[in-house]
Amino acid sequence: MFDQLRELFQIDWRIFMEATATWLRGGNPYGRLSAEFSAGAFAYPPTALTWLALFVPLGRWSYYLWTALTLLGWWLVARRRCPEQIVLLLWSPIVLHLVEGQNSLAVVLVVWAASLAPRRGWGWGLALAWALTKPQVALLPVAWLLWRDRRAPTRATLWGGLLLGTLLLALPPTLRDPGIWQEWLAALGSYRDRILQMAAWQNWGIVLFVPAAYLWYRSRRGGWPWWLTAALMPHTSFYSMVALLPMLRPRQDGWTLAGLALAGVLQGPMSPLTLPLILSGHLLAAWMLAGGPRRVAERAPTRTTSTSVGHA
Structure with missing residues (x-):
């Protein structure tokens, strides 16, 4: 090591x-x-x-x-x-x-x-x-x-x-x-x-890529330019997942621990088989670090006063 x-x-x-x-x-x-x-x-x-x-x-x-x-x-x-x-x-x-x-x-x-x-x-x-x-x-x-x-x-x-x-x-x-x-x-x-350079969606990576994309969408986190940068661009190693940093909000809960643990396990030699799986696995780990299934709270609609309605 x-x-x-x-x-x-x-x-x-x-x-x-x-x-x-x-x-x-x-x-x-x-x-x-x-x-x-x-x-x-x-x-x-x-x-x-x-x-x-x-x-x-x-x-x-x-x-x-x-x-x-x-x-x-x-x-x-x-x-x-x-x-x-x-x-x-x-x-x-x-x-x-x-x-x-x-x-x-x-x-x-x-x-x-x-x-x-x-x-x-x-x-x-x-x-x-x-x-x-x-x-x-x-x-x-x-x-x-x-x-x-x-x-x-x-x-x-x-x-x-x-x-x-x-x-x-x-x-x-x-x-x-x-x-x-x-x-x-x-x-x-x-x-x-x-240098081997592949994207998370290639080869067997698609097996983890699809659920990672679905879970990110379901949690309403937004930040799709960052997510797509990490997910679609070809990379040589998982350090490229730092592109997701602006969207990560770790908390003192099990999801953060699970995300850190999964990211720590996703190591190993890079090959055409393993690299996409490692990258797509890190997308799942990042979803955990961003709060897992917890949805981002939606803003309450702004109340409109009677005066503003009258001028509408």
Whole structure:
């Protein structure tokens, strides 16, 4: 067990740093990075290189700074809305995510914070542009947020910030190497050959996927952009279930314990048979952590005064 943890420790973060350092040296971040990391080890769009470059000078301390910033961001977002999420430090997707040095959680937190903001202007547009450097996590929630704000007074500034942020992130890699976008697209095939990538609904995963979707629907929890991100997007591991974090409200009851226990059991080697089952099983575990069969209380209808009725 400890040998496996040593192999996983910082593995993804080291790939990020190695690829970005290769790019800063003028090399191809999507080619062979080292004897340890083959071609296709790094698959993020070039826009991610711009912000990852800020961490390269920190060397081995960059992982600890990134992890601390992620945990701080989680506390800032959840402390008032759902402080009980502290128990999710025992949730296996969070544990694996932090051990590997992934960044899905930070992306989720930024989009979640944006969705809670009363007004979204330039600043939130810039933040969402950063979140889209991991499109498989941010795309559906951001699209839903933009749709919700389609009539908001600040929609123009939100879109302006989003476009400006994307441009600022895209300029450094594009100016350094205009062909880097083609290199990225070509490397996606190498990444899929190197890493098993499947969705929860594929193969035998459908056996658990269907009841998980039905139970989520029956509990009236909403949050479908997050649920669909976790359920439909192809993933390499169950750490991707952190996309469900904004919808989880663990309580001191048996459902929370059952959800943590089930998530802890859903480990094991990833194969075309097991990966979809593990992912769909985590969807069931997340339903338990969100309260199990307990339905979200519906808001009482707003009472209309006789005066307002008269003017209707």
